[in-house]
Each structure stands twice: as C-alpha cells, then as structure tokens.
Amino acid sequence: MGLTADIGSAYVSNNPVPVASLPELIESVNLSLSKIGQPAVPETPELVPAVNPRTQKGRATARWPLLIP
Template sequence: MQNDAEAPQVQLLQLTADIVAAYVQKNAIPAAGLPELIASVNSALSGLGQPVEATPPALVPAVNPKKSVFPDYIISLEDGRKFKSMKRHLGLLGMTPDEYRARWGLAKDYP
C-alpha cells in the first residue's frame, strides 16, 4: 500500500507511461530515443502545476530620452506629458527622481 506522499509521484509516472506508450504506437522511434522521450514527457508533466514566471514587459519610453529635454519643459518618459518640473509628477507616480533615472537608465545629471 502506498502512502499519500507517494501518490502524486505514482500518478505522474503512470501519466508519463500512458503518453509515451500512445506516442510510440503512432510514431516510429528508435529504442535509443526512448529515455529522452520519457524524460521529456515527465519533465513537461512535472511543470504543469508550477506557476509560470512572468517576465516583466520591456520598458518603452513614451518619447526618445534624447528628445525629452527642452529649454521650457521636460517630457515624461512614463506618459509623454510635458512638465516644467517633474518632481510633483514623479511623486504622483510614486517615484523619486533617482528611481526615475534608474528605471530609464538615465545619467545622474539628467534633469
């Protein structure tokens, strides 16, 4: 009799065996390729219950950073809006000027 801790592992092995058997019935595969097929199916099934690591979307500035500073205003890379001073805008976004520069890879002397 198996204990509760072994049940998921046994079920995984049974599913792996069923899938590999069904695949081999319909597809010609050399005997040397079976271990790789079994490992591949087992790995795929093992990962089904795991959360997928979401990759953060690449940051795309609203405007080119080189074209965001003008004598009369500065354009926010976050939303493309024009401002005379960015401090209040960054505060509303929950960022400090240093965090903003780090987020967009800007130089320390960027206004």
C-alpha cells in the same frame, strides 16, 4: 509515473521512435508533466547591444561641426 508511461506509449504507438531515443522521450514527458500547475517562467531573450560599444568609444556624436547662425 503511470501517466508518463501512458503518454509515452501512445506517442510511440503512433510515431516511429528509435529505441535509443526512448529514455529521452520518457524524460521529456516526465519533465513536462512535472511542470503542470507551476507558474510559467517567461523566456528572457539574450540582450545584444544595438552597436558595438568598443567601436563607438571616443567617437564624436556628430561628424561635422554644427553651424549655429
């Protein structure tokens, strides 16, 4: 908790921070410090289909019949 207080104090002395935001700042610093030394969890992006599967259902893959000579 001492390091959290030191970092928070340094931040507040160099940046304008509303009093109402202090608990959030302390929580954020404490959470960040608690993650030090732990393996990083990669952020997984939200998977979005390239096309809407509902609109593609039942549609033929080719619009015109293929002519084979």
